[in-house]
Amino acid sequence: xxxxxxxxxxxxxxxxxxxxxxxxxxxxxxxxxxxxxxxxxxxxxxxxxxxxxxxxxxxxxxxxxxxxxxxxxxxxxxxxxxxxxxxxxxxxxxxxxxxxxxxxxxxxxxxxxxxxxxxxxxxxxxxxxxxxxxxxxxxxxxxxxxxxxxxxxxxxxxxxxxxxxxxxxxxxxxxxxxxxxxxxxxxxxxxxxxxxxxxxxxxxxxxxxxxxxxxxxxxxxxxxxxxxxxxxxxxxxxxxxxxxxxxxxxxxxxxxxxxxxxxxxxxxxxxxxxxxxxxxxxxxxxxxxxxxxxxxxxxxxxxxxxxxxxxxxxxxxxxxxxxxxxxxxxxxxx
Numbered sequence: 024x025x026x027x028x029x030x031x032x033x034x035x036x037x038x039x040x041x042x043x044x045x046x047x048x049x050x051x052x053x054x055x056x057x058x059x060x061x062x063x064x065x066x067x068x069x070x071x072x073x074x075x076x077x078x079x080x081x082x083x084x085x086x087x088x089x090x091x092x093x094x095x096x097x098x099x100x101x102x103x104x105x106x107x108x109x110x111x112x113x114x115x116x117x118x119x120x121x122x123x124x125x126x127x128x129x130x131x132x133x134x135x136x137x138x139x140x141x142x143x144x145x146x147x148x149x150x151x152x153x154x155x156x157x158x159x160x161x162x163x164x165x166x167x168x169x170x171x172x173x174x175x176x177x178x179x180x181x182x183x184x185x186x187x188x189x190x191x192x193x194x195x196x197x198x199x200x201x202x203x204x205x206x207x208x209x210x211x212x213x214x215x216x217x218x219x220x221x222x223x224x225x226x227x228x229x230x231x232x233x234x235x236x237x238x239x240x241x242x243x244x245x246x247x248x249x250x251x252x253x254x255x256x257x258x259x260x261x262x263x264x265x266x267x268x269x270x271x272x273x274x275x276x277x278x279x280x281x282x283x284x285x286x287x288x289x290x291x292x293x294x295x296x297x298x299x300x301x302x303x304x305x306x307x308x309x310x311x312x313x314x315x316x317x318x319x320x321x322x323x324x325x326x327x328x329x330x331x332x333x334x335x336x337x338x339x340x341x342x343x344x345x346x347x348x349x350x351x352x353x354x355x356x357x
Contacts, residue, residue, distance in 0.1 A: 044284040045071040046291050049081060050098040052274070052308075057098065060303045064294050070287050085113040085279060092281035095288035098140070100274040103182040105137045106340035114277040119289065125296035125314050129335045130273055139273040139336075140295055141310035144238045144329060145187050146269065148223050148257040153232045159260040162191065162270070166206025174207060175222040175231035178215045179355030180347065183237060183272070188349060189342035190270045193334050197345060205353040214357045220244060220253070227256040237272075242309025242322055261329035268330040274310065 050057065054074040061072040077084060081099070085092055085108070097108060108114050109132065116135040123135070130139030147159050165174065176184065192200040212231035217224075222234030223244065244254035261269045276295065282288055294300050301312040306320040318324075350356075 044287050045073050046095050046284055046287050047073045047075070047093045048096045048098055049075050049077045049084070049094045049279075051077060051081060051104065052098060052100060056308055057304065059307060060295070060300050063300065063303060064291055067294070068290065070290065072291065082107055082111045082113060086111060088281070090281050092279055093283065094279045095282045095284050096276055096278055096291065098274070098276045101182045101272055102186055102336045102340045103343055105132075105273070105275050105277070106337075106343070108277060109136050113280055115280050115282065117278050117289065117292065119293060121293040122296060127313060127315075129333060130313050131275075133335075133337055137275045137277040138292065138296070139275045139313045141274045141301075141305050141308060142271045142313060142331065143274075143310050144261060144269050144271050144331070145183060145235060146238055147260045147262055148226060148234045148236050148241075149260050150226050150232045151256060151258055154260075159233065159262055161265050162187070162262045163195070163203065163265050165262070166203045166210065168210075170210040170233070172210065172212050173232040174210045175212055175225045175234040176207075176215050177218055177222065177235075179204070179208075179350040183219070184235065185343055185346045185350065186272050186339060187235070187270050188346040189339040190264070190332060190334060192342045192345055192349075193338060194264045194267055197349070200346070201349050201353065204349050204355055208353055208355050208357075211357075215355065220250060223253045223257055224250075227253040233260075238311075238323070238326060239309035241326065245322070259326045261327060263330070264332060267334070268332040271311075271331045273313075273336055274308070 054076050058074065061074065065071055081097065085094065097114065099105060114136055118135060122138050126138045130142065131137065149159055178184065188200060188204060191203050195203065219236035219240045222236055225231050226234055238259060241254055241259060244250040263269050276292060278285070278288055278292070295304065296314055298314060298317050301314040301317040305312040309323055311319060311323065
């Protein structure tokens with residue numbers, strides 16, 4: 024074979040080989056929180072990932088763009104946000120044995136519209152000085168009189184608390200959930216305000232003894248010089264339901280209807296539930312991997328073990344309107 028023939032053959036092969044397309048993601052998570060796992064994917068596959076941070080109006084943007092949207096995937100947190108994109112009809116089902124085998128049934132859409140990536144528990148932050156070991160038991164017990172004037176929390180209308188109340192509805196029914204919400208409201212040390220970290224600060228300041236919060240905020244506070252003292256004033260306690268486990272929520276991903284780079288997007292989705300990606304992703308955000316057998320970060324593991332509640336998150340999403348109505352009826356936010 025002559026040099027000219029070799030050159031011609033290699034040139035034709037280069038022309039015939041399709042170029043790898045980028046994967047474009049709309050995310051409600053700060054890009055820096057997920058960029059390292061995307062970089063690992065690019066390093067392994069050669070496929071670039073473009074992250075667009077969309078804090079508000081994600082659904083409206085996808086609706087407006089329609090089939091012209093450049094977005095292949097959506098990444099967001101909380102079952103309420105995942106249900107919103109499902110209800111808006113802006114995502115498509117994804118059939119993948121890799122995804123369904125990796126993600127537990129309770130942490131993905133029953134029709135494969137979305138898949139969980141990590142979980143976070145809604146737990147109690149308890150004062151190390153004023154709350155005894157074993158004093159925090161069940162979620163139901165938070166409505167008992169022993170906690171009168173001792174609880175802090177963010178707004179009852181926030182997605183995190185609405186998801187927890189949805190879980191209460193699933194366990195004790197609407198009437199029981201209404202009684203629970205009213206009981207917790209009576210036990211508040213102050214009107215709900217601020218975010219989950221603000222509640223830990225209130226414990227540190229002596230304004231209350233316990234608060235509701237997500238687990239990953241402990242990691243965030245310990246890595247913030249201004250907030251480390253707050254974090255060191257509390258410990259994480261994992262309440263359970265009387266007939267279940269600890270309430271968890273999810274961060275997840277979905278493929279858009281437009282998905283101009285569907286094959287590459289699917290490749291990324293499957294990579295994100297691989298052992299290596301799960302380890303990186305969970306450690307970056309102080310969360311729990313959804314893939315069984317992947318080790319937690321040392322920091323997250325130090326908070327202790329718990330048994331997640333086994334209710335399907337899609338079922339909880341269906342309770343959200345009722346949870347919102349209950350919070351308004353009991354005037355939870357005062």
